[in-house]
Amino acid sequence: MRFYEYESRRIVERAGIPVTDYGFATTAAEAGQAAERIGGPTVIKSQVLTGGRMKAGGVRFADSPEQAEADAAEILELEIGGHVPVGVLVDPKAEIEQEYYAAVLWDGRAKRPMMLFSDMGGIDIEQVAAEHPDHVGRGHLSNLHPIADFEAKQAVARCGMTGSALNRASAVLARLARLQRDYDMTLAEINPLARLADGSFVALDAHMEMEDEAVGRHKPMLHEIGVDLDEPRELYEPSEFERNVKAIDAADHRGVIQGKDHGFHGDLGLVIGAGGGSLTLTDAVRSQGGRPANYAEIGGNPSVAKSKGLAIEVLRKDGVEKIAVMMSIVSNTRVDIVARGVIKACLELGKDPAETIAIFRIPGAWEEEGYRILDRYGVEYCDRSVSMWEAAGRAVARVQGDRTGSQ
Amino acid sequence: MHGTFIDVEVSGAAASDPELARKLEEVCPVDIFAAAGGTVEIARENLDECVLCELCVEAAPRGTVVVRKLYDGTRLER
Amino acid sequence: MSVLLHEDFTFIVQGITGREAVNLTRECLDFGSAIVGGVTPGRKGREVHGVPVFDTVEQVVEHHGSAPDGAVVTVPPAFTKDAVLEAIENGIGLIVVVTERIPRADVAQMVELANERGARIIGPNCLGVIVPGVAKMGGIGGPARDAAKAYAPGPVGVMSRSGGMTTEISSTLTAAGLGVSTAVSIGGDAIIGSTYAELMPLFDADEQTEAIVIYTEPGGRMEAELVDWRERAGSELPIVAFMAGRFMDDEEMQGMSFGHAGTIVEGKEDSATEKIARLEAAGIPVVERIDEIPAAVKQKLGAAA
Numbered sequence: 001m002r003f004y005e006y007e008s009r010r011i012v013e014r015a016g017i018p019v020t021d022y023g024f025a026t027t028a029a030e031a032g033q034a035a036e037r038i039g040g041p042t043v044i045k046s047q048v049l050t051g052g053r054m055k056a057g058g059v060r061f062a063d064s065p066e067q068a069e070a071d072a073a074e075i076l077e078l079e080i081g082g083h084v085p086v087g088v089l090v091d092p093k094a095e096i097e098q099e100y101y102a103a104v105l106w107d108g109r110a111k112r113p114m115m116l117f118s119d120m121g122g123i124d125i126e127q128v129a130a131e132h133p134d135h136v137g138r139g140h141l142s143n144l145h146p147i148a149d150f151e152a153k154q155a156v157a158r159c160g161m162t163g164s165a166l167n168r169a170s171a172v173l174a175r176l177a178r179l180q181r182d183y184d185m186t187l188a189e190i191n192p193l194a195r196l197a198d199g200s201f202v203a204l205d206a207h208m209e210m211e212d213e214a215v216g217r218h219k220p221m222l223h224e225i226g227v228d229l230d231e232p233r234e235l236y237e238p239s240e241f242e243r244n245v246k247a248i249d250a251a252d253h254r255g256v257i258q259g260k261d262h263g264f265h266g267d268l269g270l271v272i273g274a275g276g277g278s279l280t281l282t283d284a285v286r287s288q289g290g291r292p293a294n295y296a297e298i299g300g301n302p303s304v305a306k307s308k309g310l311a312i313e314v315l316r317k318d319g320v321e322k323i324a325v326m327m328s329i330v331s332n333t334r335v336d337i338v339a340r341g342v343i344k345a346c347l348e349l350g351k352d353p354a355e356t357i358a359i360f361r362i363p364g365a366w367e368e369e370g371y372r373i374l375d376r377y378g379v380e381y382c383d384r385s386v387s388m389w390e391a392a393g394r395a396v397a398r399v400q401g402d403r404t405g406s407q
Numbered sequence: 408m409h410g411t412f413i414d415v416e417v418s419g420a421a422a423s424d425p426e427l428a429r430k431l432e433e434v435c436p437v438d439i440f441a442a443a444g445g446t447v448e449i450a451r452e453n454l455d456e457c458v459l460c461e462l463c464v465e466a467a468p469r470g471t472v473v474v475r476k477l478y479d480g481t482r483l484e485r
Numbered sequence: 486m487s488v489l490l491h492e493d494f495t496f497i498v499q500g501i502t503g504r505e506a507v508n509l510t511r512e513c514l515d516f517g518s519a520i521v522g523g524v525t526p527g528r529k530g531r532e533v534h535g536v537p538v539f540d541t542v543e544q545v546v547e548h549h550g551s552a553p554d555g556a557v558v559t560v561p562p563a564f565t566k567d568a569v570l571e572a573i574e575n576g577i578g579l580i581v582v583v584t585e586r587i588p589r590a591d592v593a594q595m596v597e598l599a600n601e602r603g604a605r606i607i608g609p610n611c612l613g614v615i616v617p618g619v620a621k622m623g624g625i626g627g628p629a630r631d632a633a634k635a636y637a638p639g640p641v642g643v644m645s646r647s648g649g650m651t652t653e654i655s656s657t658l659t660a661a662g663l664g665v666s667t668a669v670s671i672g673g674d675a676i677i678g679s680t681y682a683e684l685m686p687l688f689d690a691d692e693q694t695e696a697i698v699i700y701t702e703p704g705g706r707m708e709a710e711l712v713d714w715r716e717r718a719g720s721e722l723p724i725v726a727f728m729a730g731r732f733m734d735d736e737e738m739q740g741m742s743f744g745h746a747g748t749i750v751e752g753k754e755d756s757a758t759e760k761i762a763r764l765e766a767a768g769i770p771v772v773e774r775i776d777e778i779p780a781a782v783k784q785k786l787g788a789a790a
Contacts, residue, residue: 109706111593111676143593144601184588213562214588263737275673276647279702279729280775286732287773303437304455328653329635331627340412340455347411365627369459373412376478384656387776 001210002233004047006089008206010225012190015179017172018202020094025072026087032069034090035062041093044071048083049233056080061093082237094204098165099192101125102173104141104180113141113180115155117173122192135159141177149174168201169193183221184214236262241294241313248309255302255333257310259294261317266291268358268399269314269323271307271342273298277328277388284389285324290396293320301333307341308348315349315356321402322358324395329384335362335370343377354378358398361391410454414475415439415463421471422447431472434462459483487616487667488642488687488694489579489607494620496555497545497577498523499568501533505624506559509583510534513557515629518620521549524568542575552576557613557623559583565609566591573604581623582608582678592676599678606678612648612670615655625670626652639664641782642688644681645700646673646707647729653775654698654727661779666694673702680707682714689720696723696782702730703757712767723785724769725778731757 003011006024013019023034024047035042046058053059058080062068072088099122107114117137120128129136137158139151152174156166172193180188187209194204210218215229222229232238238246245259270292272281278297285292294314298307314323325342327333339360346353360374363384374381380398382391409415421427428442437456440463441448461483463472474483500506501523511534513520522545523538525531531538539545546552556572558565558580565584572580573595580599587609599606607614613623617636625648626632635656641663645651648670655665669684671677681699688694701708714720734756755763761771772781 106589106593106675108675109710111596113593143590143597181590184590186589211588211590213586214590217563217588263735274647274649276645276650276700276702276729277653279647279733280650280653280727283729283731284774328647328649329656330649331624331631331652334458337458344411344455365631372476373478385660387657387774388653389774389776 001212001215002049003208003210003227004049004086005045005205005207006047006087007225007227008208009089009203011183011208011221012176012179012203012206014221014225015175015182017175017179017190018200019206020092020202020204022092023090024087025090026076028069028073028076031072031088031090032065035065035068038090038092042068043091043093044068044075045089045091046075046078046080046085047087047089048080048085050081050083053080058085091204094194094202095197096192096194096204097197098195099204100169100195100201101128101189101191102169102176102193103187103189103191104173104177104185105187105189107140110140112143113177115139115141115152115173115177117156117159117169119159119161121194125191137161141181147174147177147181152177164199165195168195168199172201172203183208183218184211185209186211241317244313245296245310248306248313252303252306255298255300255306257299257302257306258297259310259313260296261294264292264294266293267319267321268395269293269311269317269320270296271298271311271314271323271325272296273327273330273333275299277326280328280388281324281326281392284392285396288389288393288396290392290399293317298327298338299333301337302341304337304341304344307338308345309341311342311345312349315345315351322356322395322399324358324392326359326361326388326391326395327364328388330362330364332365333362334366335364336366336373338362339370339373339379343373343379354380358395359391361386361388409475409477410451410457412476412478413454413457414477415449415454415457416473416475417447417449417467418471418473421467427467427471430466431463434466436460436462439463486691486693487619488684488691489614489667489669490555490616490620490622492619493519494555494622495519495521495549495553496557496579496622497521497542497553497572498533498536499525499542499556499558499572500560501525501536501538502528502531503559505583506557507533509557509559509624510536512624512628512632513621516615516621516626516632517629518622521545521553542571542577546575552578555579555581555622557581557583562587566595569595569606570598573598573602578604579622580604580606580678581611581613582606582672583611583613583623584608585610585674587674589674589676592674592678596676596678607669608672608678610674611672611677612651614667614669615665616667617665623670624648625668626655635659636668637664638666640666640693640695640786642666642691642694642697643668643700644671644684644697645669646671646702647700650700650729650775654700654778657775657778658698658782661783663779663782666691675705681711682707685711685714685720685722686718689718689722694722696725696785698778698782699724699726701726701728701760703733703755703760706755708755708760708764712763712769715767723782723788725781725785726764726769726771727775727778728757728761728764728771731773734758
């Protein structure tokens with residue numbers, strides 16, 4: 001789960017990390033009032049769940065409350081990468097002595113969180129790591145033992161820092177490390193972390209991502225900072241197909257179906273499963289010249305209604321005349337139940353299953369029963385002796401046969 | 408009354424046995440049977456969800472409940 | 486021989502009274518596995534397919550006379566960490582975690598404790614381990630009859646991030662007359678108990694295993710770790726890889742990747758193309774089709790002989 005900058009700031013603030021005296025506004029008038037209260041020059045920042053705000057014109061510098069209000073009015077109307085801002089953050093323009101970078105994130109290979117600190121903040125950390133590796137301090141953390149302050153100090157010292165800056169920065173990093181652990185953040189990043197003229201450190205921008213699987217156990221904190229859990233936070237706006245499949249899945253607890261069509265524009269509908277099988281089959285279709293209309297994952301023995309629902313949504317997509325129903329060998333999901341579902345989808349849409357189902361390749365549990373159903377409706381099917389690749393190839397050939405036939 | 412793939416028949420006298428109705432409602436994992444006012448009612452919209460478990464056939468007196476597979480003409484009964 | 490499981494291997498099922506666990510227990514017993522007890526807090530005294538149920542792992546250990554060799558954990562995500570810690574602290578050495586959607590921090594804690602106590606975790610989000618003709622631990626392969634159909638004993642070790650594809654690949658090897666020594670569904674999550682590289686030493690030391698097949702997907706750094714291990718250990722056990730999800734390299738599919746910071750911790754996140762290049766450079770052929778696996782394995786076995 002991703003957070004807006006204003007939410008990330010509230011999270012770091014709660015963890016005892018100093019932030020500027022910022023304001024969050026959803027209207028231009030509120031932004032003007034916030035600038036008035038802050039006093040002096042301000043920075044107005046668009047609140048969107050995407051990067052590249054600066055380039056897109058989503059960050060402006062204002063000298064007066066009037067200017068802040070005018071800038072906010074424009075930013076609130078500005079879509080960035082397809083995202084409409086939920087508001088603006090009004091920040092005092094700080095007198096910065098130096099910018100730093102602080103983050104805590106997972107190192108999957110070590111299976112531990114890792115702290116990262118750099119005295120070259122404000123810019124792309126990847127670039128710093130490549131060009132100035134001695135300016136990046138790192139340190140792994142235990143998952144079991146308490147996080148000790150010295151561990152943060154070591155990481156900061158490893159990038160060459162000393163003096164009172166070392167001590168103040170270490171305190172920030174230790175708090176960030178505890179925050180990462182306490183709230184299951186996959187990424188807890190402050191960039192830039194600024195040292196002001198008086199030597200104090202403040203977080204000027206923060207980027208937090210909470211692991212989706214852990215959201216349930218942090219509801220009190222999320223509620224406190226005003227996060228609406230029902231609000232979708234996708235990287236892109238879900239399509240009608242994606243929304244419909246999600247609704248079908250949610251309506252029935254039996255089995256799991258997922259469907260995506262972001263980036264797919266083809267004419268062969270895919271009713272496929274499960275995780276690994278879906279990836280393998282999508283590759284097999286594409287590698288043999290097929291053009292998938294969607295991606296899907298079926299698993300956990302869905303009901304007839306659920307399989308039917310997915311097939312109907314796929315068949316309703318523009319330009320889709322045929323579906324390929326394929327999976328790797330199943331042991332939990334039942335072949336006959338999926339067969340009933342996809343045939344029923346065809347019948348309800350007034351289509352002939354034999355013409356509409358390009359291929360049915362699901363070997364495994366209850367396959368004999370499934371094949372009897374498919375026989376009855378004249379649907380082309382195959383068992384495990386026909387590979388996933390071959391089955392995908394047959395489906396592609398049938399769709400291409402249609403295409404050349406109609407030309 | 409039948410689904411696309413599955414049909415279930417409960418023979419005359421058994422269909423109005425409240426005890427059997429309750430039992431069938433309890434055993435069916437996909438809610439095909441409902442005990443409505445003492446008689447067995449069949450939820451048509453659930454027929455095609457039948458998982459061929461035969462629990463209904465087992466729960467009823469011999470010969471009273473029959474599950475028909477409409478796609479191959481075979482029957483589950485005892 | 487085989488790895489992880491053997492003829493006399495005993496295990497328990499934690500969460501044994503759950504719907505999926507009941508099925509899994511039946512399947513494993515039918516396949517010949519020795520399940521010596523089950524645990525569901527509050528359900529002591531029951532039986533599941535003849536397996537006695539207890540409230541705690543400690544009680545099973547007492548009943549059995551010693552710590553069983555393994556535990557299958559299939560409890561809801563919120564309780565999984567505790568169940569695994571309970572198994573570890575009661576001396577169980579191999580823990581298969583079936584549950585999915587467990588937060589990473591919980592997994593990392595279990596793994597760190599397992600390392601401290603000398604235990605091994607497989608999963609989470611996996612189907613378990615199977616030694617054809619001997620035993621299976623978890624839902625892998627499904628009902629005993631189906632599992633026997635897909636898994637014949639043979640010389641190939643299988644490790645897969647996808648549970649379903651473990652069976653598809655093994656079935657292909659079986660149909661080609663090769664067969665499987667041990668197949669491990671290692672789990673698909675970002676952090677798992679045992680990676681390819683962490684299981685390789687076992688296969689390497691196993692007399693029955695003459696080649697390895699891995700199923701992999703984009704994301705993570707497990708292939709790089711495997712390649713590093715191979716070089717470091719000087720292992721010559723042949724490996725064949727299958728990579729799914731090549732389509733994700735397409736520009737239109739981008740946007741689901743990790744942030745920048747993630748890339749500098751573990752090195753650049755591997756795309757399918759990068760993984761293929763990395764594996765092939767290390768002498769590990771990457772086939773494009775599952776049905777090409779047997780020929781690639783036979784070629785490797787021929788070269789080794």
